[in-house]
Amino acid sequence: MKKYAMIEKFLIKFLQQEVYKTSLKKAVLGLSGGIDSAVVAILCQKAFGEDFFAFMLPSKNSSPSSLEDALLLCEKFGIQHQSIPITPLLQAYFEKKQASHLRMGNFSARMRMSILYDMSAKYDALVIGTSNKSELLLGYGTLYGDLAYAINPIGDLYKTEIFAFAQHLGVPESIIKKPPSADLWEGQSDEADLGYSYAQLDRALKAFVDERLNSTQLLEAGFEPQLIELIQNRISKNQFKRKQPLIAKLGYQTITHDFLYPRDIKA
Numbered sequence: 001m002k003k004y005a006m007i008e009k010f011l012i013k014f015l016q017q018e019v020y021k022t023s024l025k026k027a028v029l030g031l032s033g034g035i036d037s038a039v040v041a042i043l044c045q046k047a048f049g050e051d052f053f054a055f056m057l058p059s060k061n062s063s064p065s066s067l068e069d070a071l072l073l074c075e076k077f078g079i080q081h082q083s084i085p086i087t088p089l090l091q092a093y094f095e096k097k098q099a100s101h102l103r104m105g106n107f108s109a110r111m112r113m114s115i116l117y118d119m120s121a122k123y124d125a126l127v128i129g130t131s132n133k134s135e136l137l138l139g140y141g142t143l144y145g146d147l148a149y150a151i152n153p154i155g156d157l158y159k160t161e162i163f164a165f166a167q168h169l170g171v172p173e174s175i176i177k178k179p180p181s182a183d184l185w186e187g188q189s190d191e192a193d194l195g196y197s198y199a200q201l202d203r204a205l206k207a208f209v210d211e212r213l214n215s216t217q218l219l220e221a222g223f224e225p226q227l228i229e230l231i232q233n234r235i236s237k238n239q240f241k242r243k244q245p246l247i248a249k250l251g252y253q254t255i256t257h258d259f260l261y262p263r264d265i266k267a
Contacts, residue, residue, distance in 0.1 A: 004168035008165075011043050012046050015044060015047040022126060022150075027126050027128050028053045029054060030113070031055065032130075033065070033175065034178075034181065036130045036132055038069075039166050040130045041077070044128055050080065054074060054081045055082055055084055056071075056084070057083075057115055058085055061104070061108070061184065084115055090108060090111070093107065106142045109146050113149075126151065128153070129147075129153075129154075129155065130149075130152070132154050133161075133205075134159040134160075134198060134201060135159070137231075138194065138235070139235075139238020146182075204218070208235075209235075215228055
């Protein structure tokens with residue numbers, strides 16, 4: 001656990017430094033009752049204390065246990081929290097429309113982020129992200145929904161590492177042991193959607209991304225062809241979700257092309 005103690009210390013400092021650079025002092029996030037947001041909420045509570053606010057944003061499709069787990073986490077760690085149901089927003093838009101699970105789920109994610117950014121304006125706070133590395137690489141998130149945030153402390157931790165980190169931080173077992181789910185509709189499962197367990201996906205992702213093995217080397221390492229094809233295709237086609245919107249280059253210093261200075265470098 002020494003590794004995760006060091007990561008915890010580093011990420012708390014990261015959150016403080018990156019938030020304070022903006023001249024803001026507070027942070028907000030959406031607390032789903034899942035493991036990723038639980039980990040980030042604990043880090044934010046340790047980084048900001050009373051200047052951190054967590055918002056539960058359930059819909060009619062959310063599991064009741066998700067709200068219970070989110071409340072349990074807040075009680076255990078003394079996190080300020082508020083519940084704002086998004087069902088009225090969904091009903092107002094989809095009242096007379098037939099919508100697939102995907103459309104309803106994406107709309108729900110974007111409504112939640114709209115509320116979080118309104119709360120960030122109310123409290124003069126920065127919105128903190130909760131997407132892990134596995135989700136980001138596979139494009140398993142909603143653009144301008146759960147992928148819309150100012151900074152992300154766990155985006156370089158694979159899902160399997162999040163489980164170990166959660167144990168270190170003391171996340172309640174009810175959250176750690178539940179099957180991973182975005183909770184966008186009843187019975188939804190991350191691993192069922194992706195077709196593989198996170199343990200299988202992370203092993204392949206680490207080999208392909210971190211160790212930079214090519215397709216032949218992945219096959220020689222024992223990964224099945226379908227899994228190799230899945231991760232390579234998803235990483236490639238979802239690259240747009242991991243980048244700022246591309247701007248057509250006309251001038252000498254074009255944003256996203258040449259003008260790449262971070263805000264903490266001053267002339």
